[in-house]
Amino acid sequence: MTTQQLIEQIYKKQSFLCIGLDTDLEKIPPYLLQEKDPLFAFNKAIIDATHHLCVAYKPNTAFYEAYGIKGWQALGKTIDYLNTNHPEIFTIADAKRGDIGNTSTRYAKAFFEEFGFDSITVAPYMGKDSVEPFLAFENKHTILLALTSNEGAYDFQTQILEGAALYEKVIKTSLTYKNAHNLMYVVGATKASYLGDIRKIVPESFLLVPGVGAQGGSLKEVCHYGMNQDIGLLVNSSRGIIYASKNQDFALKAAEKAKELQLQMQDELKALG
Amino acid sequence: MTTQQLIEQIYKKQSFLCIGLDTDLEKIPPYLLQEKDPLFAFNKAIIDATHHLCVAYKPNTAFYEAYGIKGWQALGKTIDYLNTNHPEIFTIADAKRGDIGNTSTRYAKAFFEEFGFDSITVAPYMGKDSVEPFLAFENKHTILLALTSNEGAYDFQTQILEGAALYEKVIKTSLTYKNAHNLMYVVGATKASYLGDIRKIVPESFLLVPGVGAQGGSLKEVCHYGMNQDIGLLVNSSRGIIYASKNQDFALKAAEKAKELQLQMQDELKALG
Numbered sequence: 001m002t003t004q005q006l007i008e009q010i011y012k013k014q015s016f017l018c019i020g021l022d023t024d025l026e027k028i029p030p031y032l033l034q035e036k037d038p039l040f041a042f043n044k045a046i047i048d049a050t051h052h053l054c055v056a057y058k059p060n061t062a063f064y065e066a067y068g069i070k071g072w073q074a075l076g077k078t079i080d081y082l083n084t085n086h087p088e089i090f091t092i093a094d095a096k097r098g099d100i101g102n103t104s105t106r107y108a109k110a111f112f113e114e115f116g117f118d119s120i121t122v123a124p125y126m127g128k129d130s131v132e133p134f135l136a137f138e139n140k141h142t143i144l145l146a147l148t149s150n151e152g153a154y155d156f157q158t159q160i161l162e163g164a165a166l167y168e169k170v171i172k173t174s175l176t177y178k179n180a181h182n183l184m185y186v187v188g189a190t191k192a193s194y195l196g197d198i199r200k201i202v203p204e205s206f207l208l209v210p211g212v213g214a215q216g217g218s219l220k221e222v223c224h225y226g227m228n229q230d231i232g233l234l235v236n237s238s239r240g241i242i243y244a245s246k247n248q249d250f251a252l253k254a255a256e257k258a259k260e261l262q263l264q265m266q267d268e269l270k271a272l273g
Numbered sequence: 274m275t276t277q278q279l280i281e282q283i284y285k286k287q288s289f290l291c292i293g294l295d296t297d298l299e300k301i302p303p304y305l306l307q308e309k310d311p312l313f314a315f316n317k318a319i320i321d322a323t324h325h326l327c328v329a330y331k332p333n334t335a336f337y338e339a340y341g342i343k344g345w346q347a348l349g350k351t352i353d354y355l356n357t358n359h360p361e362i363f364t365i366a367d368a369k370r371g372d373i374g375n376t377s378t379r380y381a382k383a384f385f386e387e388f389g390f391d392s393i394t395v396a397p398y399m400g401k402d403s404v405e406p407f408l409a410f411e412n413k414h415t416i417l418l419a420l421t422s423n424e425g426a427y428d429f430q431t432q433i434l435e436g437a438a439l440y441e442k443v444i445k446t447s448l449t450y451k452n453a454h455n456l457m458y459v460v461g462a463t464k465a466s467y468l469g470d471i472r473k474i475v476p477e478s479f480l481l482v483p484g485v486g487a488q489g490g491s492l493k494e495v496c497h498y499g500m501n502q503d504i505g506l507l508v509n510s511s512r513g514i515i516y517a518s519k520n521q522d523f524a525l526k527a528a529e530k531a532k533e534l535q536l537q538m539q540d541e542l543k544a545l546g
Contacts, residue, residue, distance in 0.1 A: 022376070060372070060376055062370070062372055062376045062377075062379040062380045062383070063376070063379055065379070065380065065383045066379040066380070066382055066383045066387070067387075068345070068349070068383070068387050068388075069342055069345055069346060069349070072341070072342055072345055073342060076341070076342070096370070096371060096372055096396070096399075097335070097369070098369060098396060099333070099335055099369055100421070100422065100423040100425075101423065103295070103333055103335045103336070104335075106335040106336055106338070106339040107335045107338065107339070109339055110335070110338045110339045110341070114339070114340075114341050115341075123369070123371060123396045123398050123399075124398060124428075124429065125396050125397060125398045125418055125421075125429060125430065126369075126396075126418070126421050126423060126425050126426065126430075127423070127424070127425025127426060127427065127428030127429055127430070128424065128425040128428050129423050129424050129425040130423065130425050131425070145398055145399070148373070148398075148399050149373065150373040150374065150399060150400070150402050150403065151400070151401065151402050152373075152399050152400025152401040152402040152403050152404070153399065153400060154400065155397075155400030155401050155446050156397065156398060156400055156434075156439065156442065156443065156446070157398065157399075157400070159434050159435055159442065160434065160435050161429075161432050161433065161434040161435075161439060162432055162433050162434075166429065166434060166439065169429065169432065170429065173428055173429070
């Protein structure tokens with residue numbers, strides 16, 4: 001999917017919501033455990049109930065890996081279901097991969113070609129030759145971890161490295177990588193005030209912003225500091241939406257939570273004019 | 274496995290060799306492609322031919338993920354084969370994972386409990402709460418990326434961050450993490466001269482050193498700068514061993530290459546006294 005197509009979807013749906021499919025057998029409604037594939041049954045119900053309210057889904061691969069082969073099968077069925085029924089939706093493999101050149105190419109092929117994701121999150125620690133193999137895929141997007149939403153982000157990411165914080169150095173350096181136009185960045189909603197500085201470095205890039213809702217980030221602040229003339233934001237909520245209820249009404253409740261965020265986003269889009 | 278058990282194995286086998294199982298269907302002998310599970314057939318033959326010459330195996334998960342479900346099945350069969358037939362061998366999931374707290378716990382469970390690996394490589398970018406969930410598993414080892422063997426390592430890892438290079442800051446900070454005694458570190462053989470500085474920070478930790486052989490690192494230099502009184506090194510070779518031949522004799526040739534390294538290691542151990 002091209003960035004332009006993503007922007008069109010945002011205007012059409014009046015939403016820049018990304019729903020995180022962090023599907024955990026201990027948190028889904030217990031009656032679903034009787035299903036042959038409870039992970040996929042849950043995801044399908046969530047997608048069916050919310051696809052008109054969001055522009056992206058983001059399964060975190062850890063949740064699927066934790067269940068071994070069955071988990072990977074459920075992830076495969078989920079991305080197939082999305083690509084078949086909702087090809088206009090942007091899909092993100094939240095995998096945080098990154099390795100030396102040839103090995104990163106393996107990961108890129110696995111997620112872009114085998115699974116058919118539109119994008120993948122990538123950890124920057126290993127630098128240029130660990131990131132560029134992902135960037136080589138046209139109309140696929142590499143979402144680089146810049147400033148993450150967790151407490152540990154202050155260990156290294158915000159530390160000063162030759163005059164700039166590490167996360168700023170990561171973003172600036174990534175702009176010199178081949179095919180840098182395929183980059184987006186992860187910036188946690190819990191650190192919304194940093195978004196202003198980040199926008200100075202990458203005024204046009206899309207930012208994937210986790211941490212609204214359960215983690216405490218504010219949508220209003222994220223928009224205030226992070227929105228650009230093309231919106232430039234995908235705001236993610238996972239637990240706050242998908243685990244809104246543990247009962248038979250879980251998909252309905254998820255849709256209600258997604259609708260709340262979508263309406264707030266609609267207001268922000270109106271304000272953008 | 275405890276660190277003490279690993280040290281005992283090193284003395285017993287007179288080897289601190291780790292063999293990287295980066296198994297690639299395009300590089301294995303073509304006749305193996307007729308096997309039902311070529312990835313496992315290759316790994317089994319390599320293990321059968323080399324297990325007496327090394328103390329560790331390190332499958333890089335990217336190579337298995339690239340083949341989807343079949344790849345994960347082959348990885349599962351490989352670790353099961355090792356744990357059943359060679360439980361004295363240290364196993365490393367070279368997965369370079371790392372995510373926010375709950376999610377890192379998922380990865381830890383997947384690799385330590387579901388697969389039964391002794392250790393996993395972890396990327397440090399997200400800091401404390403992304404690493405500590407791995408450290409919570411006793412007698413399991415978290416091998417933190419410190420200074421990697423690739424060119425991109427110079428992008429961030431060697432950059433100066435408040436008076437010290439980022440990789441030094443990563444190592445120093447990780448020592449403050451809960452259960453830091455379960456930490457080891459990745460330090461590339463291509464940057465052997467840095468090992469002296471690293472030994473000043475972590476005199477006793479084990480270092481996993483990739484990059485000898487195909488990537489150009491020197492075993493002699495690695496030992497000179499990196500060895501401590503308990504050896505403290507696992508030196509990895511992947512392509513240089515497992516792809517020594519593309520013919521029917523591939524396992525034999527792999528054993529010859531492993532033997533060459535083992536003999537050099539034996540000399541280094543003698544020099545240690």
